[in-house]
Amino acid sequence: MITSKLSNKFRTTIPRPIRAALELHPGDEIEYEIGDTGRVVMTHAKSADEPPASPTEQEIPAAPWDDFFSAEGTDLGQSHADERHKG
Template identity: 40%
Template sequence: MTTTMTSKGQVTIPKPIRDALQLTPGSAVEFSVNEQGEVVLHSARHAGEQTTAPDRFDAVRGKADIKWRTDDLMALLPEVAVV
């Protein structure tokens, strides 16, 4: 599989490889160069590296059961004099 590097040095990992390594957006990956000079890509999760802690807000994101209206929210803000 061939991909093109952007001017920022970024490449897209082809979908079959992402699927094989179970990579999802935000996954940590590890690059290494083997003795033959080939670049090897590992999922950091499978390479034994410690993954980052989950975002503490992920568990509650989208769970609000209060349907705020813009007017109600604006009423909570202090009035600011416009000069």
């Protein structure tokens, strides 16, 4: 059995064999699950170098130019072409 000691701030160092078994690195997230018997299971939840989860569509604000491009009759490609043929 591997043990570690809690500090006065309830912190502990995860012992090296546990870090190796779970492939843990600084910044990684750990997930704890408490069973009915009081046993705690610790698993490697997410690596620090994993990209964050994609934001949902509701979290992405509309860009200020979205309204401009979606305005009826706005065709920037055509107006640019017209400018080239004027000369």
